[in-house]
Amino acid sequence: MTSVCLRPSDIALDLNDNEIEKVREILGREPNTVEWAMIDVMWSEHCSYKSSRPVLKLLPREGSRVLVGPGQDAGVVDIGDNLAIVFKIESHNHPSAVDPYNGAATGIGGIIRDILCMGARPIALIDPLRFGLLDEGHTKWLLKYVVKGIGDYGNCIGVPTVGGEVEFDPCFEKNCLVNVGCLGITTHDKIIPSKAGNLGDYLVLMGGSTGRDGIHGVTFASKELSGDSEEDDRGSVQIGDPFTKKRIIDATLEAIETGFVNGLKDLGGGGLTCGTSEMAEASGVGLEINLDEVYLREPDMDTWEIVISESQERMLFIVDPEGLNAVTNVFEKYELPYAFIGKVTDTGRLIMYRGGKLVVDLPPSILTKVPTIDRGYQKPSYLETTRKTKLPSPPKDIEEAIQVLLGSPNIGSKEWIYQQYDHEVGVRTVVKPGKADAAVLRILGKKKGIAVASDCNSHHVYLDPYNGGLEAVVEACRNVTSVGAEPVGMVDCCNFGNPEDPEIFWQFKEAVRGMADACKCLEVPCVGGNVSFYNEDTITGIAIRPAPVVMVVGLMEDVEKAVTMEFKQPGEKIVIVGETIDEVEGSEYYTVIHKIEKSTPPRVDLLKEKRAMFAMLEVIDKGYVTASHDCSRGGLAVALSLMCLKGGLGADVDLEKVPILEKIPLDSLLFSETNGRYILSVRENHLREVLEIFEKRQVKVGIVGEVKKDLILNIKNDSKIVASCSLLNFYESFYQSLRKEMEVA
Amino acid sequence: MNTEIKIGVIRFPGSNCDLDTVYVLRNVLGVSADLVWHKDKLEGFDGIILPGGFAYGDALRAGIIAAYSPVILEVKTLAREGVPIAGICNGFQVLIEAGLLPGALLPNDGLKFICKWINLRIEHSDTAFTNIEKKGGLWKLPIAHGEGKYFADKTILKDLYENNQIVFLYVNDEGEPTEDANPNGSFDSIAGICNLERNVLGLMPHPERGSEKTLSPFRTDHGNRFFQSMIEYIRKGVA
Numbered sequence: 001m002t003s004v005c006l007r008p009s010d011i012a013l014d015l016n017d018n019e020i021e022k023v024r025e026i027l028g029r030e031p032n033t034v035e036w037a038m039i040d041v042m043w044s045e046h047c048s049y050k051s052s053r054p055v056l057k058l059l060p061r062e063g064s065r066v067l068v069g070p071g072q073d074a075g076v077v078d079i080g081d082n083l084a085i086v087f088k089i090e091s092h093n094h095p096s097a098v099d100p101y102n103g104a105a106t107g108i109g110g111i112i113r114d115i116l117c118m119g120a121r122p123i124a125l126i127d128p129l130r131f132g133l134l135d136e137g138h139t140k141w142l143l144k145y146v147v148k149g150i151g152d153y154g155n156c157i158g159v160p161t162v163g164g165e166v167e168f169d170p171c172f173e174k175n176c177l178v179n180v181g182c183l184g185i186t187t188h189d190k191i192i193p194s195k196a197g198n199l200g201d202y203l204v205l206m207g208g209s210t211g212r213d214g215i216h217g218v219t220f221a222s223k224e225l226s227g228d229s230e231e232d233d234r235g236s237v238q239i240g241d242p243f244t245k246k247r248i249i250d251a252t253l254e255a256i257e258t259g260f261v262n263g264l265k266d267l268g269g270g271g272l273t274c275g276t277s278e279m280a281e282a283s284g285v286g287l288e289i290n291l292d293e294v295y296l297r298e299p300d301m302d303t304w305e306i307v308i309s310e311s312q313e314r315m316l317f318i319v320d321p322e323g324l325n326a327v328t329n330v331f332e333k334y335e336l337p338y339a340f341i342g343k344v345t346d347t348g349r350l351i352m353y354r355g356g357k358l359v360v361d362l363p364p365s366i367l368t369k370v371p372t373i374d375r376g377y378q379k380p381s382y383l384e385t386t387r388k389t390k391l392p393s394p395p396k397d398i399e400e401a402i403q404v405l406l407g408s409p410n411i412g413s414k415e416w417i418y419q420q421y422d423h424e425v426g427v428r429t430v431v432k433p434g435k436a437d438a439a440v441l442r443i444l445g446k447k448k449g450i451a452v453a454s455d456c457n458s459h460h461v462y463l464d465p466y467n468g469g470l471e472a473v474v475e476a477c478r479n480v481t482s483v484g485a486e487p488v489g490m491v492d493c494c495n496f497g498n499p500e501d502p503e504i505f506w507q508f509k510e511a512v513r514g515m516a517d518a519c520k521c522l523e524v525p526c527v528g529g530n531v532s533f534y535n536e537d538t539i540t541g542i543a544i545r546p547a548p549v550v551m552v553v554g555l556m557e558d559v560e561k562a563v564t565m566e567f568k569q570p571g572e573k574i575v576i577v578g579e580t581i582d583e584v585e586g587s588e589y590y591t592v593i594h595k596i597e598k599s600t601p602p603r604v605d606l607l608k609e610k611r612a613m614f615a616m617l618e619v620i621d622k623g624y625v626t627a628s629h630d631c632s633r634g635g636l637a638v639a640l641s642l643m644c645l646k647g648g649l650g651a652d653v654d655l656e657k658v659p660i661l662e663k664i665p666l667d668s669l670l671f672s673e674t675n676g677r678y679i680l681s682v683r684e685n686h687l688r689e690v691l692e693i694f695e696k697r698q699v700k701v702g703i704v705g706e707v708k709k710d711l712i713l714n715i716k717n718d719s720k721i722v723a724s725c726s727l728l729n730f731y732e733s734f735y736q737s738l739r740k741e742m743e744v745a
Numbered sequence: 746m747n748t749e750i751k752i753g754v755i756r757f758p759g760s761n762c763d764l765d766t767v768y769v770l771r772n773v774l775g776v777s778a779d780l781v782w783h784k785d786k787l788e789g790f791d792g793i794i795l796p797g798g799f800a801y802g803d804a805l806r807a808g809i810i811a812a813y814s815p816v817i818l819e820v821k822t823l824a825r826e827g828v829p830i831a832g833i834c835n836g837f838q839v840l841i842e843a844g845l846l847p848g849a850l851l852p853n854d855g856l857k858f859i860c861k862w863i864n865l866r867i868e869h870s871d872t873a874f875t876n877i878e879k880k881g882g883l884w885k886l887p888i889a890h891g892e893g894k895y896f897a898d899k900t901i902l903k904d905l906y907e908n909n910q911i912v913f914l915y916v917n918d919e920g921e922p923t924e925d926a927n928p929n930g931s932f933d934s935i936a937g938i939c940n941l942e943r944n945v946l947g948l949m950p951h952p953e954r955g956s957e958k959t960l961s962p963f964r965t966d967h968g969n970r971f972f973q974s975m976i977e978y979i980r981k982g983v984a
Contacts, residue, residue, distance in 0.1 A: 148857075151858050152858075155799070155858055155860075155889070155891075156759070156761075156799040156802060156803070157761065158761025158762070158798060158799075241802075242799070242802060243758070243759050243799065243801065243802025243803075243804065244802075246758075246759050246761065246799070246802070247758055247759070333782070334758060335758065418860075419857075419859055419860055419861050420857050420858045420859070420860070421858075421860060422858070422860045422889040423860055424860060424887050424889055424951070424954045424960075425761055425762060425765065425797075425889065425954075426764075426765060427765040427768060427769065427953065427954055427957075427960060429960065430959055430960060432962065435962065442959065444768060444772075445772070559959070560959065743855075
């Protein structure tokens with residue numbers, strides 16, 4: 001040991017020597033054990049964003065609709081009529097990797113509390129997931145129990161899981177990614193700030209008891225998993241209790257109705273320490289807390305354990321003394337335990353007592369204003385070798401290639417997963433999972449609808465992080481646009497490897513820069529997010545592919561105008577929006593059919609993307625579009641097949657009509673994943689108007705064919721039929737591939 | 746006008762389709778509907794619905810704890826008085842555990858929660874909840890449950906057939922109760938049953954989620970007929 005400073009010895013700290021010295025310098029004295037534990041947790045990457053904060057500043061936070069931006073528990077966006085939507089996305093990667101069931105379940109528990117404590121009713125969940133390949137038994141175990149964890153928790157609390165995405169790649173085998181997004185709704189007057197309210201207000205802790213589960217959950221999230229993680233770290237995974245959570249949701253919303261709740265904070269990562277310090281800091285007041293009042297699950301807990309415990313299902317209310325009874329009556333109705341644990345003071349300090357002794361006396365800022373770290377960065381060496389690939393020869397049997405793609409893990413139907421989630425509860429889900437590129441929810445009593453989608457192609461991000469960051473945003477926006485909703489805000493969940501590695505930090509910086517540029521161009525503000533670092537394979541130490549997952553929320557004035565992706569009627573014309581470019585490299589076709597991984601992913605042209613987006617919104621709003629689908633993974637061939645499959649109809653398509661910039665090879669035309677494209681079906685009598693709108697908005701389109709009754713997808717090129725695909729075979733491949741993998745032991 | 750008709754929707758801790766049911770009753774059917782907390786009095790209602798969800802978090806066994814809630818005694822009294830009472834999904838589980846309906850609901854075959862749209866065939870139209878539908882009618886409604894496999898021993902099953910108590914079957918698009926169309930392994934594809942007096946009925950599918958065309962992938966609103974039948978039953982004063 002070369003440590004120059006004396007390390008506090010009572011408990012294990014994850015702070016490095018520099019940080020320990022810095023703490024002593026800021027505080028001007030030696031913190032006691034309890035204070036060290038608090039500082040240790042709050043200075044972790046997970047709580048402090050100490051590496052990522054300087055980079056995240058790039059993301060645009062301003063927008064005419066933004067009511068609450070990043071920094072609070074969740075972002076809030078105005079949608080008119082005094083209504084506001086509240087949303088957030090988070091990761092629960094490390095807990096899910098060691099205990100998939102509880103890890104995934106408590107991920108939902110956490111995000112629900114974030115929405116709730118802004119004063120909103122959670123109305124939808126989305127779950128972007130990433131796993132290794134399914135031929136590994138370990139992956140099947142993770143997938144099975146992550147899905148069950150999400151289902152058991154989400155179904156029980158009555159919040160529908162309406163969407164998400166799943167990627168499979170070997171890099172996620174040991175370190176799966178379990179992200180969870182939540183959307184809530186409220187009225188402007190009910191929005192509750194995460195502040196400590198007024199002098200003399202009571203601090204009321206409500207919900208689950210405080211135990212040893214989840215001690216050091218955040219510091220665990222701020223480390224790589226080790227080979228022994230599965231055994232050693234299970235104690236860091238919290239255990240969820242959805243039944244208590246359901247009562248907490250009902251009781252919290254009812255307590256807010258009393259009008260006496262001046263502040264509200266969920267106790268998640270960092271527990272009581274994080275909740276109290278952030279609230280005190282936000283309103284510049286002090287808090288005095290009596291830890292004897294905190295009801296414990298295990299009576300012999302040390303003080304430092306109590307203050308950093310991350311036990312689930314706990315909320316901290318700041319209540320006006322006048323309304324104390326009104327609020328606690330609600331808690332009693334739902335048979336939820338609560339305790340008056342402290343008061344708001346004017347000292348500006350966070351003070352805690354236990355057994356009559358002063359145990360904590362800190363300025364909240366030492367916990368919340370953690371010094372940032374300027375991480376070094378360097379372009380990764382792998383990018384030098386990814387650019388050169390020899391073009392493979394196109395497949396002899398195009399039908400077979402499409403069928404293989406339809407059954408491949410990243411494209412095949414995720415029905416096996418979403419049927420285990422209640423996606424209907426709440427009677428709001430107008431467009432359901434599997435029906436379109438985004439889920440659409442109605443707002444009860446209004447005409448308006450909200451669309452929500454998440455996206456990220458981690459393969460593309462890996463091959464070009466800046467461009468991949470752009471793509472994550474534009475594709476999520478395209479998903480929302482394709483149902484007819486205008487993107488009004490985004491949140492991001494950045495999943496990366498170890499930020500102390502300059503090559504990883506470069507990926508992170510570049511991807512965020514890409515997301516920021518896309519958000520600025522499309523005028524979609526970022527209202528919140530989450531960063532998960534240290535995601536890497538426990539055996540090889542190789543980082544995951546960078547996955548900046550973007551969740552976009554869109555608004556439509558009339559939910560009845562939402563468009564789904566299945567073809568509706570034979571005879572309708574098929575229109576392709578946007579040019580197809582020879583960008584087949586980096587495509588799913590390259591990976592699955594030709595096993596070529598390293599190449600150049602498709603570019604993003606932000607201006608084209610924006611023009612196509614607004615043209616799409618106009619044609620859908622006018623009611624001209626009968627089916628709409630974003631064209632991305634798998635290219636035109638896969639997108640057209642899915643629109644046929646879902647509608648139980650066939651199509652005749654002529655590739656010569658596909659808009660192009662220059663002549664491109666057949667397989668590129670079929671499988672290139674060029675951005676900025678949509679496929680539509682339009683009734684013949686609306687065709688002229690549709691073409692006019694796209695022309696006016698300078699978007700290239702082509703009428704490529706017609707929807708047919710027979711279950712065959714005929715693809716013509718150069719006046720020859722190049723494939724005549726049986727949709728019955730496609731159906732089997734698309735719908736059964738994941739089910740077969742998971743159901744056959 | 747339906748507003749003089751008043752329906753009580755019982756809310757147990759953990760119920761989660763309570764607000765949905767009230768919403769549909771009020772906004773789609775136009776009747777008065779109120780939530781009733783499980784410890785409150787059940788007074789002045791023309792009909793009662795036990796909604797879906799996870800009462801008591803499905804602890805021990807779905808529906809069992811709620812079945813011992815004080816409100817269930819009142820439900821039993823109202824049942825005897827002929828008031829129409831429906832249990833939807835978790836509500837069906839509660840009615841069974843409370844002994845108001847026979848049989849049992851077991852974990853689904855495959856042991857997984859299933860959320861999807863299914864076809865129902867109406868076997869009898871002389872109940873409080875199917876009287877405006879004809880026998881053999883087909884409804885499209887969604888299911889969402891983990892413990893919905895209807896089970897009954899031979900004696901009970903025989904009684905159910907003899908007394909025409911099997912009201913809903915899971916069927917395919919052609920209206921046949923095939924194995925493929927049975928989502929959870931229910932005995933004889935049973936999706937819903939009623940009591941001998943035909944005023945108490947339980948079913949696993951969710952009529953409240955299928956009462957508006959906007960919410961249906963098939964643009965159907967068959968769930969409406971379930972509630973309209975209840976209104977019709979109340980109107981005629983059979984109770």
